[in-house]
Every structure is written in C-alpha cells, then in structure tokens.
Amino acid sequence: MAGNIKIRAKTSNGVTTVKSLMSHEMETGLRKDKATGEPIPAHFIQEVTAKWKDQVVMTAFWSGGVSKNPYLSFKFNGGEKGETVEITWVDNQGQSETGTAEIS
Amino acid sequence: MIDAKRRTLLKGSLGVSAIGVAVTAGLLTPGTLLANWPKAAFAATDTDAALKDLLGSASTENSDQVKIKAPDIAENGAVVPVTVESDVTGAKSIAIIASGNGTPLIASFDLGADAVPFVSTRIKMAKTADVVAVVQTESGLLSAAKPVKVTIGGCGG
Numbered sequence: 043m044a045g046n047i048k049i050r051a052k053t054s055n056g057v058t059t060v061k062s063l064m065s066h067e068m069e070t071g072l073r074k075d076k077a078t079g080e081p082i083p084a085h086f087i088q089e090v091t092a093k094w095k096d097q098v099v100m101t102a103f104w105s106g107g108v109s110k111n112p113y114l115s116f117k118f119n120g121g122e123k124g125e126t127v128e129i130t131w132v133d134n135q136g137q138s139e140t141g142t143a144e145i146s
Numbered sequence: 147m148i149d150a151k152r153r154t155l156l157k158g159s160l161g162v163s164a165i166g167v168a169v170t171a172g173l174l175t176p177g178t179l180l181a182n183w184p185k186a187a188f189a190a191t192d193t194d195a196a197l198k199d200l201l202g203s204a205s206t207e208n209s210d211q212v213k214i215k216a217p218d219i220a221e222n223g224a225v226v227p228v229t230v231e232s233d234v235t236g237a238k239s240i241a242i243i244a245s246g247n248g249t250p251l252i253a254s255f256d257l258g259a260d261a262v263p264f265v266s267t268r269i270k271m272a273k274t275a276d277v278v279a280v281v282q283t284e285s286g287l288l289s290a291a292k293p294v295k296v297t298i299g300g301c302g303g
Contacts, residue, residue, distance in 0.1 A: 057262060070270070072248075088183045099258040102265075105188040107244060107252035109225045109268035116255070117262035 047141025051127040058121030070106030093128045121145045196251035209288035214279045216292045223296040229266040230279040237263035239282040246275025271296045
C-alpha cells in the first residue's frame with residue numbers, strides 16, 4: 043500500500059533545502075466507488091515529521107486536501123554534507139513510513 | 147485493483163534506486179503522533195472556524211511579508227502547487243487554506259527552531275478560490291491570499 047519516500051537534501055550558503063516525494067493515495071473519503079456507489083474510505087497522511095541529526099526541524103499536519111503522492115519541500119538553517127535528514131509519515135489508518143537521505 | 151498492481155510495479159522498479167526505506171521503529175508510535183492532529187480544525191467548514199481551532203484566533207493581518215506562489219490558473223484542481231515563504235522573524239507555523247473547499251484547512255506546518263519559514267507542497271482545490279497562507283508569529287497572525295482559477299475541480303466530486 044505504502045511506497046517509499048524519495049528525498050533530496052542540498053545545502054548551500056548555510057541553508058539546507060529538502061525536497062521529498064511520498065507515495066500515498068491521500069484519499070479524502072469524499073469519493074464514491076463508481077461501480078458500487080459506496081464511499082471510498084478516507085486514507086491520507088496525517089502527520090509528517092522531518093528531522094535533521096535527530097532534531098525535529100518541521101512537523102506537518104495534513105488533511106486529505108493534500109494532493110495524492112504528496113510533494114513536500116522545506117528548508118532549515120544549518121546542515122553539512124553527509125548529515126542525515128529523515129522524514130516519517132503516519133496516516134489515518136495507523137500506517138507509517140520513514141525515509142532518510144544524506145545532505146549533499 | 148488497478149492501483150495496487152501499478153503501485154507494485156512502480157515500487158519494484160524504484161526499489162533499486164530507493165534512497166532509504168524503513169518501516170518506522172519503536173520511537174514513533176501512531177498513537178502518540180496522531181494525538182496532536184488538529185481534528186476540529188480540519189473538520190471546520192469555514193476558514194475562520196478552522197483558524198480559531200488551529201491557532202486560537204481568526205484575527206489575521208494581511209502582510210506582504212507572507213508570500214504565496216501558486217498558479218493563476220490550475221489546470222488540474224487535484225494537484226495545485228503552492229509555495230509559502232515569509233521573511234518575518236520568529237515564525238512558528240504556516241497554515242495553508244483553500245477557501246473554496248468544503249473543509250478549507252489543508253495543512254499546517256510547525257516550524258522547528260532551525261526551520262526557515264518556507265514550505266512547498268501540492269494541494270487539492272475544489273473550485274476557483276483564494277489560497278490563503280497564515281503565518282503564526284509571537285505577535286500575531288500574518289496572512290496573504292492568492293486567487294487561483296480552477297478549471298477542473300480536484301476533490302473527486
């Protein structure tokens with residue numbers, strides 16, 4: 043069901059920019075199955091935690107209003123080549139994924 | 147389901163180049179994290195109610211220190227790229243709102259100590275409306291709005 047998280051982290055002039063792409067349906071719960079007419083259950087990422095060297099740099103709270111296969115980019119002051127950035131998401135059905143990348 | 151097969155195929159082909167995948171371990175349990183999810187704010191059907199629930203107030207001040215980048219016309223309302231940045235000092239969080247959606251609050255980003263007030267993501271817009279960004283600072287809420295025309299609504303309705 044859940045895919046992996048693709049992360050690119052680059053540092054320049056003391057600021058690290060992280061771009062990430064997560065695989066997730068981000069189902070709002072508003073759509074109906076065309077064949078049966080039954081509502082498709084909501085299934086979306088609710089929380090995303092971004093860490094740099096075990097320090098939380100950003101926490102995101104999402105609704106089903108974030109697009110499918112969410113793209114997320116953020117920046118923080120600091121970061122050196124080789125240090126680790128980690129992104130974890132948890133969805134409304136209790137599923138979770140974590141991805142890491144080295145800053146380049 | 148078609149989606150399941152497609153996803154398996156994609157996952158297989160991406161597997162080799164995956165940067166890092168790990169199922170989350172002990173420290174973060176879904177229960178702990180989701181306790182902080184602002185349920186009422188996300189369920190609110192108007193912007194003021196959402197802001198009151200999320201930030202304690204709907205009293206925002208329009209500011210050119212909050213910059214929103216979003217397309218003038220979104221061809222696909224299901225995927226509207228939005229970037230918000232602010233040069234205000236002491237920004238604590240950024241909220242993104244799609245005024246025309248049934249539940250306007252889309253996302254809220256809590257900024258850690260070293261975070262730069264910058265977020266970029268893609269959102270669903272039900273129809274032509276303002277995308278509103280609200281930046282929470284110690285002294286109050288700053289906001290900006292950008293009208294986005296939507297040709298095909300993106301909430302699956």
